[in-house]
Amino acid sequence: MDIREILEKCDHTLLRVDCTSEEIKKLCNQAIKYNCASVCIPPCHVAGAKRYVGDKLKICTVIGFPNGYMTSAAKAFEAADAIANGADEIDMVINVSMVKDGCWVDVANDVRAVREATRGKVLKVIIECCLLTDEEKVHMCKIVSDCGADFIKTSTGFSKGGATREDVKLLRENCPEKLKVKAAGGISSLQDATDFIELGAERLGTSRIVKLAMELENEEGAPNESY
Numbered sequence: 001m002d003i004r005e006i007l008e009k010c011d012h013t014l015l016r017v018d019c020t021s022e023e024i025k026k027l028c029n030q031a032i033k034y035n036c037a038s039v040c041i042p043p044c045h046v047a048g049a050k051r052y053v054g055d056k057l058k059i060c061t062v063i064g065f066p067n068g069y070m071t072s073a074a075k076a077f078e079a080a081d082a083i084a085n086g087a088d089e090i091d092m093v094i095n096v097s098m099v100k101d102g103c104w105v106d107v108a109n110d111v112r113a114v115r116e117a118t119r120g121k122v123l124k125v126i127i128e129c130c131l132l133t134d135e136e137k138v139h140m141c142k143i144v145s146d147c148g149a150d151f152i153k154t155s156t157g158f159s160k161g162g163a164t165r166e167d168v169k170l171l172r173e174n175c176p177e178k179l180k181v182k183a184a185g186g187i188s189s190l191q192d193a194t195d196f197i198e199l200g201a202e203r204l205g206t207s208r209i210v211k212l213a214m215e216l217e218n219e220e221g222a223p224n225e226s227y
Helices: 003-007 021-033 043-053 072-084 096-100 104-117 134-146 165-174 190-198 208-220
Strands: 010-013 038-041 059-063 089-093 122-126 151-153 180-184 201-206
Touching: 003 190, 003 208, 010 021, 010 180, 010 208, 021 038, 021 043, 021 208, 038 043, 038 089, 043 059, 043 072, 059 072, 059 122, 072 089, 072 104, 089 104, 096 104, 096 134, 104 122, 104 134, 134 151, 134 165, 151 201, 165 180, 165 190, 190 201, 190 208, 201 208
Parallel strands: 010 038, 010 201, 038 059, 059 089, 089 122, 122 151, 151 180, 180 201
Antiparallel strands: none
């Protein structure tokens, strides 16, 4: 797969707790240069990033991140605040405790609260696959779809595991066509990225692919030659 096709599906990501505004600007510059789908950044950096890039780049941020165990009202407020600050896309974390308790109505209401706060924007729902059984993952496919989200996302990248090929395949097979899949966490090579896309992921949450593109550019010369 051509690296340009992969980059167009990448949410170029920096969610480190100590990331600085200068690092966020650098991330934005890279994402614009390599035509990424968006940058995915902490909520506190959304307003500054939006002022910096204007309409040149989509700004994605995370809600209820990384643990997802805050109240639904808090998540909805956080999402609305992020949108007011300029966020174009929202990646929310589900309440895994509710999933483990089998409180499926509460799980759905949690997602719906954020969906209502994000109407007109892209909503991705992080289900943290590494903490769920396959049965729970399949159940989440239905809930996320029924709640009107745009994407179901594998992982935060901050738990005990990231995206796997098996999980991306499982999600794609159990989601309706309208619900897209985002793979995130542990995507460290072009082969990883290609495999996830071929298995059905339409977005990738990663910082590594842009770094690989930069390395190719440095090795081979001008961008047109690398790509």
